[in-house]
Amino acid sequence: xxxxxxxxxTKPYDEVLDVYEKTSRRYFGNPSSLHRYGAETEQLLxxxxxxxxxxxxxxxxxxxxxxxxxxxNNLALKGAALSKIKTGKHIITTSIEHxxxxxxLDQLEELFGFEVTYLSVNADGAVSVDELKSAIRPDTIxxxxxxxxxxxxxxxxxxxxxxxxQAYPQILFHVDYVQGVHKVPLMIEKAGIDxxxxxxxxxxxxxxxxxxxxxxxxxxxxxxxxxxxxxxxxAGTEHTAGAVSLAKAVNLAAQDFSHCLGxxxxxxxxxxxxxxxxxxxxxxxxTLNSAPHIVNxxxxxxxxxxxxxxxxxxxxxxxxxxxxxxxxxxxSKVLLEMGKGEEIAGSSIRISLNYSQTSxxxxxxxxxxxxxxxxLKKMTR
Numbered sequence: 001x002x003x004x005x006x007x008x009x010t011k012p013y014d015e016v017l018d019v020y021e022k023t024s025r026r027y028f029g030n031p032s033s034l035h036r037y038g039a040e041t042e043q044l045l046x047x048x049x050x051x052x053x054x055x056x057x058x059x060x061x062x063x064x065x066x067x068x069x070x071x072x073n074n075l076a077l078k079g080a081a082l083s084k085i086k087t088g089k090h091i092i093t094t095s096i097e098h099x100x101x102x103x104x105l106d107q108l109e110e111l112f113g114f115e116v117t118y119l120s121v122n123a124d125g126a127v128s129v130d131e132l133k134s135a136i137r138p139d140t141i142x143x144x145x146x147x148x149x150x151x152x153x154x155x156x157x158x159x160x161x162x163x164x165x166q167a168y169p170q171i172l173f174h175v176d177y178v179q180g181v182h183k184v185p186l187m188i189e190k191a192g193i194d195x196x197x198x199x200x201x202x203x204x205x206x207x208x209x210x211x212x213x214x215x216x217x218x219x220x221x222x223x224x225x226x227x228x229x230x231x232x233x234x235a236g237t238e239h240t241a242g243a244v245s246l247a248k249a250v251n252l253a254a255q256d257f258s259h260c261l262g263x264x265x266x267x268x269x270x271x272x273x274x275x276x277x278x279x280x281x282x283x284x285x286x287t288l289n290s291a292p293h294i295v296n297x298x299x300x301x302x303x304x305x306x307x308x309x310x311x312x313x314x315x316x317x318x319x320x321x322x323x324x325x326x327x328x329x330x331x332s333k334v335l336l337e338m339g340k341g342e343e344i345a346g347s348s349i350r351i352s353l354n355y356s357q358t359s360x361x362x363x364x365x366x367x368x369x370x371x372x373x374x375x376l377k378k379m380t381r
Contacts (some may be wrong), residue, residue: 001315001316001317002315002316002317002361002363002364002365003316003317003354004316004318004351004352004353004357004361004365005184005318005319005350005352006202006293006352006354007150007179007202007294007319007350007352008085008319009071009201009202009207010134010201010202010203010205010350010354011017011203011204011221011354012204012206012236012249013031013204013248013249013343014331015162015248015250016026016204016205016206016245016249017206017245017250018249019241019243019248020092020206020244020245021244021245023044024241027040027041027044027241028041028064029041029243030237030297031044031045031229031237031238031240032227032229032237035372038092039328042244042269043239044240045238045240047243047244047247047279047315048063048243048246048247048249049062049063049243049246049247051248051250051251052148052211052250053244055247055254056181056188056198056213056250056378057187057188057189059187060189060215061188061189061190061196061213061214061216062213062214062215062216062231063210063211063212063213063214064211064212064213064214064230064231064233064234065209065210065230065234065238065239065242065243065246066210066211066212066234067208067209067225067239067313068201068207068208068209068210068363069100069176069178069197069198069199069202069210070100070159071101071210071223072198072199072210072211072212072271073098073101073104073174073176073197074100074104074221074223074357075173075212075220075223075233075234076144076174076195076212076220077091077104077105077108077142077144078104078107078179078195078221079220079221079223079233080107080141080142080174080194080195080218080220081112081142081171081219082110082112082221083178083219083221084141084142084170084172085112085114085209087139087141087361088137088140088141089112089113089114089115089139089141090115090116090117090120090137090139090140090141090144091108091113091114091115091116091117091118091140091141091142091144092097092116092117092132092135092136092140092142092144093116093118093119093143093144093145094107094118094119094121094127094144094145094146094299095118095119095120095121095154096125096144096146096151096332096333096337096338097174097176097336098146098150098178099146101144101146101176102124103174103285105144109268111363111379112271113228117135117285119132119135119314119337120337121154121294122338123338124154124286124288124290124338125149125152125153125154125286125334125337125338126154126156126157126199126286126287126289127145129157129160129161129164132162132164133151136171137162137277139170139187140170140171140296141170141172141319142170142172142174143161143165143171143172143173143275144172144174144175144181145158145173145175145176145177146160146175147175147176147177147179147180147184147186147293148177148178148179148180148184148252148291148294149179149185149294150178150179150285150294151294151296151332151334151335151348151350152284152285152290152294152296152334152338152350153179153286153290153291153295153296154285154286154289154290154291155180155184155287155289155290155295156189158175158186158193159186159187159190159191161173161191162190162191162192162193163191165191165294166192169278170344171194172194172195172218173191173194174193174194174195174196174197175191175193175195175196175197176197177196177198178197178198178199178202178243179202179204179291179313180291181198181203181250181253182203182253182254182256182257182258183257183261183291183292183293183300184245184291184292188213189193189215191374193215194214194215194218194295194326195212195213195215195218195220196212196213197210197211197212197213197216197236198210198211198213198250200242200245200249200250201247201248203250203257204249204252204256204354204355205245205248205249205251205253206242206245207238207244207248207376208239208242209239209243209245209246209249210246211246213303214224214232214233216240218271221231222234222235224236225235253355254329256355256356257355260355260356261292261355263357263359264292264293264353264355264357264358265292265376266355266358267279267353267357267358267359267361267362268292268293268294268295269297270362271293271295271351271362271365272285272358274362274363274366275295275366276295278366278369278370278373279300280300280301280377281297281299281373282297282299282340282344283296283297284296284298284335284338284340284344285297285347289373289375291342292353293352294308294350294351294352294353295350295351295352296348296349296350296351297348297349297351298340298344298345298347298348298349299347299349299373299376300343300344300347301343301347301377302347302373302376302377303346304320304321304342304346304347304348304349305320306376307347307349307372307373307376308320308349308373309363310368310372310376311369311372314359314368314372315329316364316365316368317350317351318349318350318376319350320332320348320349320350321333321348321350329344331346332345332346333345333347335348343350351365
């Protein structure tokens, strides 16, 4: 089997599974309880937060544990917007955000009267900092920007955007860092990021584990109420084993990705070269300023899901659009925003690597892809 869908989800580390089970068995107390079992469990939560902060180079941040990136993005956007509703109602984002961002902003527009400006992207899927500057208004309260695009791997100018926003202390800066963690360096604190989203199952942690990194002093309206847990930002008994497993994953991944980024980048470059040489293939991932683990391409004339299932028959697993919207069978919104057109946007395939994969996976993939394309092209004539 060749699994090339790591941007959708990764295989958990054995150590992560072990620590989850051990924590569930031994530290089952409620962290809010006053007895010893509660106190021991609470200390584990504090330790997990400190481990995550150390792995990500953070000092002046709190860690709010969530059920994953979708919840963290919802908390960041809705919590920030509602906390500043009396200050202003203008939000800036990009036209290629994850649905958990885009649909949260749709709700804020429809239910609360916020106004959202969507920054366009160029042919490489990147926004312009100058356009961001021009979009800022006196009533702007929030900017949300994905660090690494989950479909094509383009890297947004987050650090430059943060420098621009330093002149506007009333504007909160949210970054969806889900695809970038340990793969594309980001100095979160230096970039002036107030709210930052991470998700465990994108770096060999468990599904259902994630966090919102909240800069000290940042005020949010909680989505979940009914208790004072997690500084009052997320009510409900904390998922201790999930928090501990997230900390374990983020630390293991820090070591593994730092050692393997060179090999991963080499595999990506070879994929890019071999695919670019293949007749009928159109490359969508930009050659420059893109993440080391994502390669997106299209085969116009062949539907993406048909090509996906053809590869699956060869025990090779890839994806089309983002996993959360793949079943809708719609053309990629990201590629449409890049000006690629309906045919290319409807036939895109994403390859996404993990830290242990090298250039060895390229040739088996190409041996399945090239004859597969020829076969499918004949069938569609």
